[in-house]
Amino acid sequence: MHFAPSGSTTLLSAALLASVAAASSYDLATVARPDDGLLLLNATVFDPIRSEVLSGDRIALAELDRSLPAEAVPGVFIVQFDASIQPETRARVRAAGAEVLDYLPMHALVLRGTGRVARTLVGLEGTRWVGGFSPSFKIDEGIDAWAAAQGYDRADVPLSIRLFAGADTDAVLARLEELGIRTESRHTPPALLRERVPTGEGIELRASLDALSAVAAIDGVQWIAAAHKIEQRNSETRWVIQTNEEDNFAIWQAGLYGSGRIIGHIDGRIDRSHCSFEDVVEPGPDHRKIVAYRGSYGSDSHGTHTAATAAGDARAYGGGWGDQTGQAFGARLSHGYMGLVNNSNLDEYLFYAWQDGARVHTNSWGNDWTTQYTSHCQQIDNVSYSLENTVVCFAESNLNNLKTPENAKNVLAVGGTDSAPNQHRWCTGGKGPTKDGRLKPDLAAPGCSIQSAKSNSDCGTRSMGGTSMASPAVAGAVALVQQYFVNGYWPSGSPYQPDAFEPTGALVRAVLVNGAQDITGVSGYPSDQEGWGRIELEESLYLAGDGRDLWVADRFHADGLTAGAFQDHQFDLQTGEPLRITMAFSDYPASVNASYTPVNDLDLFVRSPSGTIYSGNRFAGGESVPGPLRDAKNNIEQVHVLSPEPGTWGVRVWAREVQMGDAQGWALAISGKIDNVVPVD
Numbered sequence: 186m187h188f189a190p191s192g193s194t195t196l197l198s199a200a201l202l203a204s205v206a207a208a209s210s211y212d213l214a215t216v217a218r219p220d221d222g223l224l225l226l227n228a229t230v231f232d233p234i235r236s237e238v239l240s241g242d243r244i245a246l247a248e249l250d251r252s253l254p255a256e257a258v259p260g261v262f263i264v265q266f267d268a269s270i271q272p273e274t275r276a277r278v279r280a281a282g283a284e285v286l287d288y289l290p291m292h293a294l295v296l297r298g299t300g301r302v303a304r305t306l307v308g309l310e311g312t313r314w315v316g317g318f319s320p321s322f323k324i325d326e327g328i329d330a331w332a333a334a335q336g337y338d339r340a341d342v343p344l345s346i347r348l349f350a351g352a353d354t355d356a357v358l359a360r361l362e363e364l365g366i367r368t369e370s371r372h373t374p375p376a377l378l379r380e381r382v383p384t385g386e387g388i389e390l391r392a393s394l395d396a397l398s399a400v401a402a403i404d405g406v407q408w409i410a411a412a413h414k415i416e417q418r419n420s421e422t423r424w425v426i427q428t429n430e431e432d433n434f435a436i437w438q439a440g441l442y443g444s445g446r447i448i449g450h451i452d453g454r455i456d457r458s459h460c461s462f463e464d465v466v467e468p469g470p471d472h473r474k475i476v477a478y479r480g481s482y483g484s485d486s487h488g489t490h491t492a493a494t495a496a497g498d499a500r501a502y503g504g505g506w507g508d509q510t511g512q513a514f515g516a517r518l519s520h521g522y523m524g525l526v527n528n529s530n531l532d533e534y535l536f537y538a539w540q541d542g543a544r545v546h547t548n549s550w551g552n553d554w555t556t557q558y559t560s561h562c563q564q565i566d567n568v569s570y571s572l573e574n575t576v577v578c579f580a581e582s583n584l585n586n587l588k589t590p591e592n593a594k595n596v597l598a599v600g601g602t603d604s605a606p607n608q609h610r611w612c613t614g615g616k617g618p619t620k621d622g623r624l625k626p627d628l629a630a631p632g633c634s635i636q637s638a639k640s641n642s643d644c645g646t647r648s649m650g651g652t653s654m655a656s657p658a659v660a661g662a663v664a665l666v667q668q669y670f671v672n673g674y675w676p677s678g679s680p681y682q683p684d685a686f687e688p689t690g691a692l693v694r695a696v697l698v699n700g701a702q703d704i705t706g707v708s709g710y711p712s713d714q715e716g717w718g719r720i721e722l723e724e725s726l727y728l729a730g731d732g733r734d735l736w737v738a739d740r741f742h743a744d745g746l747t748a749g750a751f752q753d754h755q756f757d758l759q760t761g762e763p764l765r766i767t768m769a770f771s772d773y774p775a776s777v778n779a780s781y782t783p784v785n786d787l788d789l790f791v792r793s794p795s796g797t798i799y800s801g802n803r804f805a806g807g808e809s810v811p812g813p814l815r816d817a818k819n820n821i822e823q824v825h826v827l828s829p830e831p832g833t834w835g836v837r838v839w840a841r842e843v844q845m846g847d848a849q850g851w852a853l854a855i856s857g858k859i860d861n862v863v864p865v866d
Contacts, residue, residue, distance in 0.1 A: 224290070227326070227778060229322070230780065257299055257301065259298060259299055261286065261295060264296055264314070265291075265315075278306065282302040285383070288784055289779055290783070292313075295778075320402045325409060327554075327557070328397070328411045332394060343369075343390075343412035345390075346407075348407055350383035351383070366396060366400070367392075369389045369391065374386070375533060378532060378571045381846075382571055387530065408777040417453065417523075429721050435723055442516075443513025445516075446667055447542040448543055448545050451520075451523050455475065455518070455520055456483075456640040459499075459638050462475060474498065477519040477541045489639070495660050496661060497514065512658050513668075532564035536568065544575055545575070547656050548580065551591060556587065556620045558620070558779065559589050561590035562592060565596050566595045566596075574690060576690040577596050578599055578659050581652050582652070594772045597659060598628075599632075600715065601650075602632065605631065611629070611714060613650070614632075614652050624821075627717060629655065632653070662720055667693060675727065676727070692739040696735075696854045698854075699767040699854040736855045745840075745849045749840065750839075754836045755836070758833075759860075760829070760831050764829040764859075766853070770820050770851040773844075784844055785842055785843050785846070786840075786841045789823070790837045791824040791837075792834065793826075793834060794830055802816040802822050
């Protein structure tokens with residue numbers, strides 16, 4: 186491919202931009218973008234100016250005015266603004282003496298400051314409303330039903346609480362002790378994550394449901410939820426994922442095995458004596474397959490099976506190229522025993538693996554009780570947003586509907602197809618969308634009747650099924666994509682170290698989605714059943730000699746877009762191949778109190794040589810349809826034209842809203858018979 190500069194053009198007219206800015210609906214989401222005047226909380230949805238309560242707790246709005254902090258006493262309160270929050274908005278808030286703790290939809294900040302500061306902000310330009318953070322906002326309304334369904338004595342229920350960033354945890358613990366509440370553990374998010382996203386500590390405890398109001402009244406408490414138990418998600422993968430042609434391992438043949446990559450693996454215990462992992466040394470940095478093993482040694486059928494699917498390698502131990510060999514057999518594993526993970530510390534275990542070198546994580550477990558955006562979702566989104574080179578994969582629920590935490594924004598939620606030769610058929614996985622209307626799941630891989638390592642055997646295999654088996658296959662594929670960029674395969678299609686770079690998680694997600702294939706047994710594409718389809722690496726990556734080209738752009742937050750800014754590119758296109766353009770970004774984590782989770786909003790627009798405008802995620806009949814309406818919810822957007830016209834095309838990534846963070850990173854993948862891709866001033 187040739188990327189020499191060519192003449193610049195204007196991608197979108199001012200008139201079109203105005204129409205885009207005014208539009209607020211799109212095709213994929215089932216729920217329209219909410220009214221900007223609403224406050225959308227899990228506990229209630231209300232308009233504080235119109236005094237309208239649309240759902241949930243019938244709060245007394247006057248009480249919120251009265252619950253502001255005392256004149257000289259610091260406390261937590263909410264300020265809602267007339268429009269999207271800008272960096273200068275946050276700067277003025279800080280200049281007034283308030284500390285920014287969190288974002289709430291729509292266009293509101295959770296702040297800490299004295300009553301004097303709160304009343305000063307009433308007169309700040311753009312302020313719509315200032316009010317207290319009611320204790321009723323802090324309680325998950327599903328706790329009672331969950332506790333009853335699990336058979337707990339209502340006087341002794343396991344709960345998980347999240348504190349506001351900067352809260353005095355010792356003071357909260359002391360108050361809990363005064364209330365006679367037994368705390369079980371305290372968890373501090375890793376410092377590197379807290380530097381990017383202000384996050385409070387988590388506390389696991391047991392309490393009477395009658396004490397919920399008293400706990401919510403503690404100043405430092407932000408959210409109280411059920412301490413859900415996590416469960417494993419059970420219910421010819423390698424060549425299907427690579428080429429979908431029997432025994433065609435073109436990705437391996439190109440030298441991409443996952444070498445040098447580490448995969449985070451939170452699951453049951455790995456049978457480290459199995460030939461897929463066996464070594465003469467104990468797990469650790471010098472072990473050939475397991476660089477870290479957090480938890481006691483043991484043998485679990487589920488953990489052993491998923492670990493081998495991701496990165497098993499039995500070639501030197503009697504397994505040859507059989508089912509003991511994983512998708513990224515050259516990669517190693519950083520293992521964490523899932524029994525150590527609770528509602529407050531998932532980010533710690535993801536971070537431990539990241540410190541070990543893992544840039545992709547596979548998780549074949551979840552919480553099948555709720556569809557809510559939980560603390561686990563927030564932790565996944567924080568890790569993905571703050572550790573920008575990270576991809577977190579989660580097997581989605583095997584029940585009829587999508588659950589959690591696969592409903593996080595920045596996660597790769599994975600469903601399962603049948604195994605070969607029926608990989609075109611859907612097998613297992615809950616149907617989306619998320620509770621707030623986002624498209625999930627994201628991708629699928631073979632997940633039923635999957636052969637992989639059998640625990641408590643020297644080198645045996647067994648068949649298992651469920652989305653649990655699909656997630657490690659996708660994580661292995663992620664490791665191969667990461668190696669592709671780290672070893673300099675792009676743009677030439679062959680390894681060339683001067684071209685090497687470490688990709689963001691957003692770029693890896695964009696590349697995988699850009700090459701995903703429609704599962705023909707599922708109606709509609711894309712859809713809330715299959716997401717963007719079954720992954721196929723040969724369609725996602727460009728290798729030397731391929732007839733289909735790939736171009737990518739990758740921007741970390743430091744070089745990202747500020748609100749209202751955009752980046753244009755143009756390229757030349759020949760006929761003969763479909764055109765696919767996918768944009769992805771890792772959004773700022775939502776508040777655990779919020780019922781609507783998008784925070785920042787980037788949009789994708791494409792212009793054909795004849796002037797037709799396509800916007801991301803407007804599909805009909807399996808391909809994009811023209812129109813300026815934008816997608817306000819999803820952080821993956823695509824334009825897919827099956828028979829594109831030849832000539833010069835234009836692409837715009839536009840930052841409509843960057844409400845948290847100084848700038849929003851993004852990534853772009855373009856495939857087709859393309860040439861001369863250049864930025865446009």
